[in-house]
Amino acid sequence: xxxxxxxxxxxxxxxxxxxxxxxxxxxxxxxxxxxxxxxxxxxxxxxxxxxxxxxxxxxxxxxxxxxxxxxxxxxxxxxxxxxxxxxxxxxxxxxxxxxxxxxxxxxxxxxxxxxxxxxxxxxxxxxxxxxxxxxxxxxxxxxxxxxxxxxxxxxxxxxxxxxxxxxxxxxxxxxxxxxxxxxxxxxxxxxxxxxxxxxxxxxxxxxxxxxxxxxxxxxxxxxxxxxxxxxxxxxxxxxxxxxxxxxxxxxxxxxxxxxxxxxxxxxxxxxxxxxxxxxxxxxxxxxxxxxxxxxxxxxxxxxxxxxxxxxxxxxxxxxxxxxxxxxxxxxxxxxxxxxxxxxxxxxxxxxxxxxxxxxxxxxxxxxxxxxxxxxxxxxxxxxxxxxxxxxxxxxxxxxxxxxxxxxxxxxxxxxxxxxxxxxxx
Amino acid sequence: xxxxxxxxxxxxxxxxxxxxxxxxxxxxxxxxxxxxxxxxxxxxxxxxxxxxxxxxxxxxxxxxxxxxxxxxxxxxxxxxxxxxxxxxxxxxxxxxxxxxxxxxxxxxxxxxxxxxxxxxxxxxxxxxxxxxxxxxxxxxxxxxxxxxxxxxxxxxxxxxxxxxxxxxxxxxxxxxxxxxxxxxxxxxxxxxxxxxxxxxxxxxxxxxxxxxxxxxxxxxxxxxxxxxxxxxxxxxxxxxxxxxxxxxxxxxxxxxxxxxxxxxxxxxxxxxxxxxxxxxxxxxxxxxxxxxxxxxxxxxxxxxxxxxxxxxxxxxxxxxxxxxxxxxxxxxxxxxxxxxxxxxxxxxxxxxxxxxxxxxxxxxxxxxxxxxxxxxxxxxxxxxxxxxxxxxxxxxxxxxxxxxxxxxxxxxxxxxxxxxxxxxx
Numbered sequence: 001x002x003x004x005x006x007x008x009x010x011x012x013x014x015x016x017x018x019x020x021x022x023x024x025x026x027x028x029x030x031x032x033x034x035x036x037x038x039x040x041x042x043x044x045x046x047x048x049x050x051x052x053x054x055x056x057x058x059x060x061x062x063x064x065x066x067x068x069x070x071x072x073x074x075x076x077x078x079x080x081x082x083x084x085x086x087x088x089x090x091x092x093x094x095x096x097x098x099x100x101x102x103x104x105x106x107x108x109x110x111x112x113x114x115x116x117x118x119x120x121x122x123x124x125x126x127x128x129x130x131x132x133x134x135x136x137x138x139x140x141x142x143x144x145x146x147x148x149x150x151x152x153x154x155x156x157x158x159x160x161x162x163x164x165x166x167x168x169x170x171x172x173x174x175x176x177x178x179x180x181x182x183x184x185x186x187x188x189x190x191x192x193x194x195x196x197x198x199x200x201x202x203x204x205x206x207x208x209x210x211x212x213x214x215x216x217x218x219x220x221x222x223x224x225x226x227x228x229x230x231x232x233x234x235x236x237x238x239x240x241x242x243x244x245x246x247x248x249x250x251x252x253x254x255x256x257x258x259x260x261x262x263x264x265x266x267x268x269x270x271x272x273x274x275x276x277x278x279x280x281x282x283x284x285x286x287x288x289x290x291x292x293x294x295x296x297x298x299x300x301x302x303x304x305x306x307x308x309x310x311x312x313x314x315x316x317x318x319x320x321x322x323x324x325x326x327x328x329x330x331x332x333x334x335x336x337x338x339x340x341x342x343x344x345x346x347x348x349x350x351x352x353x354x355x356x357x358x359x360x361x362x363x364x365x366x367x368x369x370x371x372x373x374x375x376x377x378x379x380x381x382x383x384x385x386x387x388x389x390x391x392x393x394x395x396x397x398x399x400x401x402x403x404x405x406x407x408x409x410x411x412x413x414x415x416x417x418x419x420x421x422x423x424x425x
Numbered sequence: 426x427x428x429x430x431x432x433x434x435x436x437x438x439x440x441x442x443x444x445x446x447x448x449x450x451x452x453x454x455x456x457x458x459x460x461x462x463x464x465x466x467x468x469x470x471x472x473x474x475x476x477x478x479x480x481x482x483x484x485x486x487x488x489x490x491x492x493x494x495x496x497x498x499x500x501x502x503x504x505x506x507x508x509x510x511x512x513x514x515x516x517x518x519x520x521x522x523x524x525x526x527x528x529x530x531x532x533x534x535x536x537x538x539x540x541x542x543x544x545x546x547x548x549x550x551x552x553x554x555x556x557x558x559x560x561x562x563x564x565x566x567x568x569x570x571x572x573x574x575x576x577x578x579x580x581x582x583x584x585x586x587x588x589x590x591x592x593x594x595x596x597x598x599x600x601x602x603x604x605x606x607x608x609x610x611x612x613x614x615x616x617x618x619x620x621x622x623x624x625x626x627x628x629x630x631x632x633x634x635x636x637x638x639x640x641x642x643x644x645x646x647x648x649x650x651x652x653x654x655x656x657x658x659x660x661x662x663x664x665x666x667x668x669x670x671x672x673x674x675x676x677x678x679x680x681x682x683x684x685x686x687x688x689x690x691x692x693x694x695x696x697x698x699x700x701x702x703x704x705x706x707x708x709x710x711x712x713x714x715x716x717x718x719x720x721x722x723x724x725x726x727x728x729x730x731x732x733x734x735x736x737x738x739x740x741x742x743x744x745x746x747x748x749x750x751x752x753x754x755x756x757x758x759x760x761x762x763x764x765x766x767x768x769x770x771x772x773x774x775x776x777x778x779x780x781x782x783x784x785x786x787x788x789x790x791x792x793x794x795x796x797x798x799x800x801x802x803x804x805x806x807x808x809x810x811x812x813x814x815x816x817x818x819x820x821x822x823x824x825x826x827x828x829x830x831x832x833x834x835x836x837x838x839x840x841x842x843x844x845x846x847x848x849x850x
Contacts, residue, residue, distance in 0.1 A: 028573070137570035145566075149446075295721070295722040297718075304716070316570075
């Protein structure tokens with residue numbers, strides 16, 4: 001049987017997943033390719049470390065170019081992560097006419113266009129399904145099955161750490177700090193969780209998805225980010241009461257020639273499919289002008305799910321002969337706008353006396369903000385009371401103008417929260 | 426620019442969707458193919474009918490072989506439906522070395538294996554994404570992105586009509602008959618809805634999905650079917666009370682060397698993503714041994730969504746050069762079992778007097794059925810009262826044996842419902 005040679009750069013959790021799946025599902029894989037996958041070389045940091053995969057010792061090397069230049073290798077799988085040296089290795093592999101499969105979101109978000117052009121010039125494939133949302137085949141679905149669609153909207157829950165924290169806060173009535181500690185203890189959050197909780201990780205992934213969706217290079221710098229660090233258990237409780245769940249959304253939408261992008265916490269209606277995405281699960285909801293609304297849901301991380309995505313790309317290359325994709329020149333067709341024309345949830349702490357609600361409502365009115373609902377509740381034994389509004393759709397600048405006025409109003413002791421309410425219109 | 430010729434057999438709603446998408450999204454399509462799609466011939470019943478698509482009159486023909494034999498046509502799209510003459514046309518097209526894309530579930534469920542072999546022999550592709558779940562790319566996801574996985578479970582809501590009826594019953598507290606009438610008035614159900622409400626349509630689709638998942642030809646005859654005609658608003662109300670929604674599920678699962686298949690109404694936990702699939706939407710939840718749980722959700726029918734799936738297949742053929750798939754010989758590796766080892770919801774009407782619950786529970790015990798929950802309620806001004814049980818997992822034969830005994834017990838006036846409770850273990 002014909003053999004296809006693989007070289008793997010890096011030997012972390014995803015690489016073990018990949019190697020283990022090739023072992024466990026070998027007959028399925030060989031049957032559907034009619035070819036045998038052979039791992040020729042694997043780049044490791046140390047040759048002595050004990051590993052949980054079953055490969056002969058001579059496969060391991062500490063020299064990346066043993067992997068990249070191996071004469072019987074057609075496909076290089078990059079699983080080191082980060083920009084350098086992954087960037088240099090992938091360029092060398094592509095220039096060496098090897099197909100490349102990678103799970104590296106930072107690299108694709110930063111140098112994707114250049115690497116795709118290099119792959120095209122060399123007549124080989126560059127695939128990166130595993131760079132966004134782990135096992136969920138969102139990238140290939142957009143580029144392949146939905147390629148007849150103009151994608152107008154993407155709304156993703158694409159960071160498992162923050163989704164785990166928000167789910168635990170909601171289900172166990174925890175404060176943010178406690179939920180982070182629990183997530184760290186269980187390995188769902190890093191010791192320094194900032195790249196997740198500040199929204200950076202989701203922004204990288206959104207830049208990849210929106211670049212594909214709109215055919216225009218979307219730079220991660222152009223994506224406004226707001227993390228989940230200010231979400232309180234009060235907000236989560238009001239969300240529930242009003243029929244919503246709070247989720248960290250990565251969203252991109254196009255109206256006419258304007259694109260809006262954002263990573264932000266948002267109220268998601270309890271009846272929307274994104275609301276059932278809990279804990280470490282991920283999902284991407286998108287709208288295409290032919291297919292309508294479509295959601296993909298699954299595991300956004302982990303050894304086997306991410307390995308499944310990597311291997312899906314590898315097998316796609318083997319099955320199609322690794323035809324280079326069409327050279328899609330990325331044009332700057334669309335303007336990046338930042339109107340944030342949305343519904344908003346706003347929570348104040350106010351002095352509990354007559355006229356306060358009327359005064360705030362009147363300031364909203366002056367700024368063309370109309371209200372969808374109001375919740376006023378008295379706290380026990382407190383001088384202040386929470387006052388919660390949900391507005392109709394309005395530009396964020398109107399909200400900011402109104403709040404600028406409200407913050408000087410002496411009966412408002414705190415503007416506690418401002419959170420987008422997503423209505424999926 | 427190079428042209429790719431299409432011929433279309435049939436001119437119904439999916440064909441108009443397809444032709445309209447090619448018109449509306451032309452620049453996206455041409456850009457991603459670097460080739461132009463040209464519709465050479467369309468088979469119609471009458472040349473005189475006014476149509477809602479923009480094609481020159483000379484494209485239409487009433488002779489299928491004008492379409493199939495057109496010298497500049499590489500891809501034939503079959504959208505007639507039914508077995509004959511679609512079967513003969515597709516065979517002629519494949520033998521004529523044309524790639525074929527079809528949305529025909531009955532044909533693929535019945536003759537899929539033979540047609541795939543014929544395509545393979547002729548070195549062309551046969552694709553049928555649109556035959557299951559409209560715009561949702563479930564087939565290509567399984568054959569392409571998840572091809573490294575052994576699929577162990579498929580649970581689909583793949584009939585929009587029944588899902589619409591059950592959603593309306595639940596949301597508006599309607600009896601089945603009323604919900605069917607409403608669905609018919611809105612065009613969501615046919616004048617004779619039996620193929621939908623009896624589960625036949627879902628069984629065809631499940632046979633296609635499970636054939637792909639298990640690599641073994643699953644005949645629609647081997648799928649036990651139970652429709653939704655006996656679901657009452659009482660059952661829906663108990664389901665809600667117990668934390669479930671009732672859905673018509675098409676399910677296939679493999680344990681060891683046994684496969685179980687079934688189309689049946691089932692209790693789905695309210696917290697499961699399948700529970701948010703409402704009205705005409707479809708979804709397929711599957712488990713792969715690497716990817717874990719994965720769900721695809723979207724529109725299961727309609728002109729543009731189904732057209733999107735057809736066009737996705739057409740573009741896939743153009744982009745990959747229409748490589749024939751590997752000839753996957755379907756072996757009968759697995760046994761078709763019918764144990765239905767599940768949790769069950771059972772509703773009785775009983776004479777409301779002491780000892781009845783104890784007697785029924787004791788018959789359950791004798792048949793090795795253990796109980797997860799019991800709901801007993803008194804009806805107002807009635808001699809009988811409903812008595813509802815949810816069992817732990819047990820083979821269906823134990824349930825049937827217990828019910829055989831219970832039906833002779835004089836204090837049980839009716840065995841009103843037996844419905845599977847799906848726990849997604």
